[in-house]
Amino acid sequence: MAHYDPETLIVLRNALDEAWAALPDGSKSETLKSEMAQHILKQAADGVRDPVRLRASALASVPRARAMQQQQQRRRFKQQSSFRDRLTSFAKAAREKASLLPPGAEKDELLHKAQQADTAAHLNELVKSPGLQPPK
DSSP: OOOOOHHHHHHHHHHHHHHHHHSOGGGOOHHHHHHHHHHHHHHHHTTOOOHHHHHHHHHHHOHHHHHHHHHHHOOOOOOSSOHHHHHHHHHHHHHHHHHTSOSSHHHHHHHHHHHHHHHHHHHHHHHHSGGGSOOO
16 A cells, blocks of 8 residues: 655545535445545556546546436426427517617517528428338
């Protein structure tokens, strides 16, 4: 087992504490913390002293930790209305806002965006049409 001076021990402990704090609460366990500490010690034995590298390496070393981090980063939600309805409502709102503006670049831009939304809704319907479905 390697022996470390007090300054190095402080760096290693801080790296573990920072890596641990970066994990979502639901993924923390004593086993996971022990695995991360072992990984940091292995990195230190290989000569790594950079706290940023130690922290990143500890987080990357545990598959469960990576999976939980990715899960935490992805925020998914179910749309309440269809894509077509959202496009149509956007186009309608853009036209209404444009109707209140005087002629100019801003009005033209809103009308252009409304036209793009209408086109996207039409293309979406085309893609879903039975004529374009692959044979079964």
